[in-house]
Amino acid sequence: MPTSRRDFLKTSVLASSLLFVPKFLHALDAQGVQQLRNSNGKRLVVVQLGGGNDGLNMVVPFRNDLYYKARPTLGLKEQSGLLTLDKDLAFNPHMTQLKGLYDQGLVGVLNSVGYPNPDRSHFRSMDIWQSGSASDQYVTTGWLGRYLDSNCPGCQMPYNGLEVDDTLSLAMKGELRKGLALKNPEKFHQVTQNRFIKQVSGEKAGGSGSELDYLYKTLAETASSADYLYQTSKVYKSAITYPNTDFGKNLKTTAELINSGIESRVFYVSLTGFDTHVRQQEQQGKLLGDLSGGLGAFVEDLQKSGQLNDTLILVFSEFGRRVTQNASNGTDHGTANNVLLLGGGLRQKGILNDAPDLLNLDQGDLKYQLDFRSVYATVLRDWLGADDRAILGSEFSRLPGLV
Template sequence: MPTSRRDFLKTSVLASSLLFVPKFLHALDRQGLQSLADANGRRLVVVQLGGGNDGLNTVVPFRNDLYYKARPTLGLREQSGVLPLEKDLGFNPNMTRLKELYDQGHVAVLNSVGYPNPDRSHFRSMDIWQSGSASDEYLSTGWLGRYLDSSCPTCQVPYNGLEVDDTLSLAMKGDLRKGLALKNPEKFHQITRNRFIAQVSGEKPVGAVSELDYLYKTLAETSSSADYLYQTSKVYKSSVAYPTTEFGRNLQTTAELINSGINTRVFYVSLTGFDTHVRQQEQQGKLLGDLSNGLASFAEDLQKAGNFNDTLVMVFSEFGRRVTQNASNGTDHGTANNVLLLGGGLRQRGILNDAPDLANLLDGDLRHQLDFRSLYATVLHDWLQADDKAILGREFERLKGLV
């Protein structure tokens, strides 16, 4: 092997990143296709709200005096446009399109979701949510990555997962298999069509050099994956109007891949900017408008193509905010938060549990009603038809009749 080529494989950023590309996105693997069919073709789309979204100003307890006592200027009032739901709760005024989906029976709200001994660090709490660990447990794999590991251990090509982003989250990393991060199938395909990469991926190593063999194999499989994604993505181009934001574009890419018939089970999309210590109403309102409009366009896109009933969207953030506003018309890091579910296959809809108990706080923060791993267990077992106990490492009580 020429020195220049060896040096290229050692130093190229692309080659380095491709070492972490899984084997599961092979273009023509029939086992993978059969595995997808075995679970009735259902797919999960996880939307991460990075920064710690303020749940109390997302799903607003607009008839609770304690809410306004804690937030004399930041509290949202019904006359300011809060969108009434039920149980004296309402959506943020910027979530009008999501409210329409709620009224159609396509949205469920879970209040006060969290975990015991909560951590207020962005990084640690996000690791806990993404790995599915306890607060005193440190895992190097994610709950969706372990799903990819366990779903088809005997298949050469297991179920696949895509993160529509530049980097791969911990949530999508397993021991054996990992999701694939890409923003745009066409651009990803162009990168792998680089003349030198194409040449290397098409060659076969000579001799029993395992590391080089692995590099060759990874590059070859990645090129095949990129070609499959690009060719498949051309089947469907959306005619739905999405928000002209990065989040809107990423949801559009996700919808186009789903509607093109791509053999992918799990998608992961993020919307960041929710660390609202200062001037929260303007900042959060804009982000929630982007979330609401993006999800509504996404739902419309899938409905038109007949894929909405087989898709479940789960929206979460690493923690909520403190109940009491701070001196800068914002909120500081809190604990439990709401989780939104969206889809045509929901069996339970609306507000699914009690509103946050503002009279029974823990150190000024909400106490969690529901362990987030119970929700994970429900999604894994009842929606994705996977072994939730094996993936999460222990048994959690599942929510009955949710999906």
């Protein structure tokens, strides 16, 4: 072994973020790439709003007096520029691009999505949403990771899930297969060009099945995968103007990966900062503007490349906020919330269920009317063609005719 044990340990630290790479994700030959580009498989893009987005000030019940009674200064009034939808609901004034997509029939809004016995901890509730578990279950795999584990359509082709971030979320971790986290293909490729990683990844495994052999093999496959992603992503460079934010840049990277022909079935992107206990209007308004502008550019990019009809975008947050504003002109941790669906393949659009019932609350919080796992079951079975019951561990009512 040409490297010293000390250099090996250094390499292990440098490579620690790469060890979630599944063994079957190899660089493809030209024939494989062409097969992938000709695939008509559908894909899912999940957008996570971290911090607990206030759904009542994103999708505003502007004709409900109880809303304004609970939020005398925080409630958004119609004259403030609300973007009216259907069923006496309106988008936040900062969501102009999303309103445009709604008017094109590309958006579906689900109200009061949650789960029984809700947890108001950011970390625990996010784990519940990412794992697809009940509130009293502790699961170490994610719903999308278990999808990657399953014998899903297209599994005979080299594919995986990609998270455009520095770290991999629980949602993308399965028992056998895990998604790959990368900020962008070029930087990921640069990491694998580190001389220690290149040297170790070039080592041949001794066949003993040791942890050292596993590291050699994993690093070699990681370097191969990074090279494939980097080379293939050069095929398409977006000409669409995205917001100059991390979220906008991550969506641009996602669009370039999709439009380059990389046939990942699942993509994962996050926008954080929604824990609005203080001065919510300014903070949330900016974030919703970032969300709207980023998704507006992303959808335009996929429309121009002809990829939108095969792409479903799911936007969620770990919980909503309390109905009543607090003393700091913000809102505290709540329960049920909105889920947005976007795409060219939506068969039902607009407001998809009843507005939140502000007269029938649970200790000041919204009661959920739709279990989030019913949304997952619908996406898994009707969009991705997977066995939702096996992946979620139980059967949940699907939303008929949605996708």
